[in-house]
Amino acid sequence: MKAIVGTRRERQNVPAAPAGLARRSREWVNALILITPFFLLLFAFTIYPAARALLDSFKNVSALNPSSSTWVGLAQYTAVLHDGSFRHAVGNNFVLMAVSVPIQSFLALILASALNSRIRAQGFFRAVYFLPYITAPVAIGAVMVFLFGPNGALTRFLHAVLETPNTAWYASENLAFWLVVGVMIWTEIGFFTVIYLAGLQSISKDVYEAAALDGAGPWTTLWKITIPLVRPTTALVILMGIIVSLQTFEQPYVLSTTGGALPGSPSDSTLTMVMYLYAQAFRYQNLGQASAAAFLIMIVILTFSAIMAIAQRRGARA
Amino acid sequence: MNRSLAGIGRFVRSYGVLCLAAIIVLAPFLWAIYASFVKSDLDLSSFPTSLQAYGLLHYKAMLTGSLIPRWWANSLIVTSVILACNLVFNTMAGYALAQIRFLGSKFLFGIVLVTLMLPPQVLFEPIYTMIIQLGWLNSYQALIIPFLVNPFGVFLMRQFFLAMPQELDDAGRIDGLGTLGVFYRLAIPVARPAIAAQAIFLFVWNWNTFIFPSVLATSPDMFTLPVGVYQLTHTTFTNHIAESMAGVVLTTIPAIVVFLLLQRRFMETLAGATKG
Numbered sequence: 001m002k003a004i005v006g007t008r009r010e011r012q013n014v015p016a017a018p019a020g021l022a023r024r025s026r027e028w029v030n031a032l033i034l035i036t037p038f039f040l041l042l043f044a045f046t047i048y049p050a051a052r053a054l055l056d057s058f059k060n061v062s063a064l065n066p067s068s069s070t071w072v073g074l075a076q077y078t079a080v081l082h083d084g085s086f087r088h089a090v091g092n093n094f095v096l097m098a099v100s101v102p103i104q105s106f107l108a109l110i111l112a113s114a115l116n117s118r119i120r121a122q123g124f125f126r127a128v129y130f131l132p133y134i135t136a137p138v139a140i141g142a143v144m145v146f147l148f149g150p151n152g153a154l155t156r157f158l159h160a161v162l163e164t165p166n167t168a169w170y171a172s173e174n175l176a177f178w179l180v181v182g183v184m185i186w187t188e189i190g191f192f193t194v195i196y197l198a199g200l201q202s203i204s205k206d207v208y209e210a211a212a213l214d215g216a217g218p219w220t221t222l223w224k225i226t227i228p229l230v231r232p233t234t235a236l237v238i239l240m241g242i243i244v245s246l247q248t249f250e251q252p253y254v255l256s257t258t259g260g261a262l263p264g265s266p267s268d269s270t271l272t273m274v275m276y277l278y279a280q281a282f283r284y285q286n287l288g289q290a291s292a293a294a295f296l297i298m299i300v301i302l303t304f305s306a307i308m309a310i311a312q313r314r315g316a317r318a
Numbered sequence: 319m320n321r322s323l324a325g326i327g328r329f330v331r332s333y334g335v336l337c338l339a340a341i342i343v344l345a346p347f348l349w350a351i352y353a354s355f356v357k358s359d360l361d362l363s364s365f366p367t368s369l370q371a372y373g374l375l376h377y378k379a380m381l382t383g384s385l386i387p388r389w390w391a392n393s394l395i396v397t398s399v400i401l402a403c404n405l406v407f408n409t410m411a412g413y414a415l416a417q418i419r420f421l422g423s424k425f426l427f428g429i430v431l432v433t434l435m436l437p438p439q440v441l442f443e444p445i446y447t448m449i450i451q452l453g454w455l456n457s458y459q460a461l462i463i464p465f466l467v468n469p470f471g472v473f474l475m476r477q478f479f480l481a482m483p484q485e486l487d488d489a490g491r492i493d494g495l496g497t498l499g500v501f502y503r504l505a506i507p508v509a510r511p512a513i514a515a516q517a518i519f520l521f522v523w524n525w526n527t528f529i530f531p532s533v534l535a536t537s538p539d540m541f542t543l544p545v546g547v548y549q550l551t552h553t554t555f556t557n558h559i560a561e562s563m564a565g566v567v568l569t570t571i572p573a574i575v576v577f578l579l580l581q582r583r584f585m586e587t588l589a590g591a592t593k594g
Contacts, residue, residue, distance in 0.1 A: 026497075027419070027497060030414075030418060030497040031414045031418045033410075034410040034414035034418070034498075034501070035410070035411045035415070037411075037467070038407045038408060038410065038472060039426065041407065041466050042429075042433060042469065045448075045465070045466075045467075046433050046469070047433065049444035050441060050444070053443055053444040056444070111339055114331075114332040114333075114335045117332050119333070125336050125339075125340060127581055128343055128344060129339065129340070129343055130581070131343060131344070131347065134518075134522045134526075134573045134574065135526070136528070136543070136544045136569055136573070137544075138548045139526075139544070139547055139566045142547060142551040142563075142565075142566050143346045143349065143563070145551065146353070146559050146563070151363065153363065186343070186346075194585060198588060218328065218331065247437060250528050250529070253528075254548065254552075259552075260552070260553070278442065278529065281443040281446065287443050290443045291444075294440040295440065297437060297439055297440075298437050
């Protein structure tokens with residue numbers, strides 16, 4: 001006891017204390033030098049605009065005369081929520097999420113498992129699958145417009161094989177949305193394959209060898225070993241998939257505006273929440289309503305992220 | 319014997335799945351390349367066997383008669399300035415938040431996490447309004463300055479520097495380096511894979527991005543490549559498939575080159591960053 005008190009007093013008495021203070025202030029200056037550019041720019045072009053958007057969402061702002069705005073409470077939010085187009089967009093986003101997330105996660109896991117076995121050319125396949133992710137969505141959209149156009153190569157191929165209608169997919173009310181879903185899955189799959197591959201590589205090879213010795217087939221191995229063991233990766237892949245599907249913009253925008261059609265056409269069947277926001281902000285100059293829509297999208301995304309986080313924690317405990 | 323047969327079966331199955339997926343992924347790319355060389359749109363669906371049907375005329379037209387070279391230059395200027403500033407500023411901030419203990423560092427990292435969760439859509443309208451008020455519409459400032467830092471980059475670098483061994487820092491101090499010296503001479507060289515991963519992500523996002531440039535640049539000579547290609551394929555050249563595809567190929571090549579150059583380091587870091 002005495003010794004401890006003694007050491008403490010010693011520590012306080014030695015001249016190391018002012019030196020420590022000097023060192024601490026020097027470290028503060030160093031830290032300041034390193035963080036200032038980042039935080040200044042972050043404040044100017046992220047925090048300040050976000051705060052301003054939040055205020056705008058409770059106001060009646062006009063693009064032409066920003067100073068003449070008045071407070072309108074939640075009116076912008078109710079206007080968005082009562083807008084049939086926005087509701088339609090929310091529905092589209094939810095269906096897109098419900099269809100694309102399970103399919104792309106499952107296919108990515110299959111591809112990653114195939115890559116994880118002793119394959120030559122692993123790097124080649126990985127790079128190929130990643131190509132759609134690094135290609136501009138606008139460029140992908142342009143190619144798909146022609147492949148699925150009237151008389152397009154894939155339109156005719158799918159007509160011959162699956163007897164789908166021989167028309168331009170992006171202009172058909174029944175097909176346009178599914179074209180968007182397909183393009184989204186095609187774009188994202190490589191990214192998730194690479195993430196799954198990282199998760200799989202941390203599983204010990206012994207587990208698989210033991211399973212093979214016990215005569216487990218590929219399906220049994222997948223269901224009983226791989227899927228339970230890559231659960232943390234699956235949670236990540238699903239969460240990222242949800243966020244991407246809720247923020248979908250460019251692919252449906254490019255596909256639906258072919259030939260000068262309205263974004264989201266035919267008749268809002270490919271409209272997404274972000275496309276609605278884009279139209280409100282830049283086509284109709286409805287800035288308050290656009291901001292309200294932006295924060296509604298954010299609430300939806302954060303809600304799903306929170307649900308995923310809770311589900312993952314429950315799963316990890318079980 | 320039986321086991322080696324099973325092994326062969328597994329091998330064939332794996333390759334079968336991988337090759338099928340590779341064909342599905344590559345087909346649209348190969349079709350775009352094919353279409354860009356076909357001289358006449360009328361020949362597109364018949365896959366002509368005569369070499370006479372193919373040529374470089376669309377590339378010549380795109381490179382001389384269109385604004386594509388200008389858009390290429392715009393994209394290159396905008397993306398390289400954004401990339402350079404992001405790499406420097408994000409890495410600096412990430413290092414400070416990971417390695418220096420200073421008053422408020424936890425609070426500042428909290429701010430980074432909150433902005434990381436903010437969907438970019440929230441910023442469309444306010445940044446557009448800011449740019450108009452600054453009088454920057456149709457200028458390089460508008461396309462560059464709002465995008466110079468990224469909280470994702472800071473997060474990535476902080477995670478990397480947290481795992482950096484303490485011995486490296488100690489060794490630097492013994493050699494008489496200060497905090498900034500350790501950062502510049504020791505930490506940055508060690509962090510190259512993480513910086514490469516950050517570079518690929520930021521390059522891909524900024525090179526391909528469409529929404530902001532499409533509203534911040536409205537005059538054709540200030541378009542970036544994605545905005546230009548969108549105009550090309552959706553307005554003037556709608557009926558010129560082959561020509562559009564040449565534009566698409568010219569847009570995509572730089573992204574693929576950068577990816578192939580950096581991909582090995584990138585994959586390693588992605589694997590490290592998503593583990594655990």
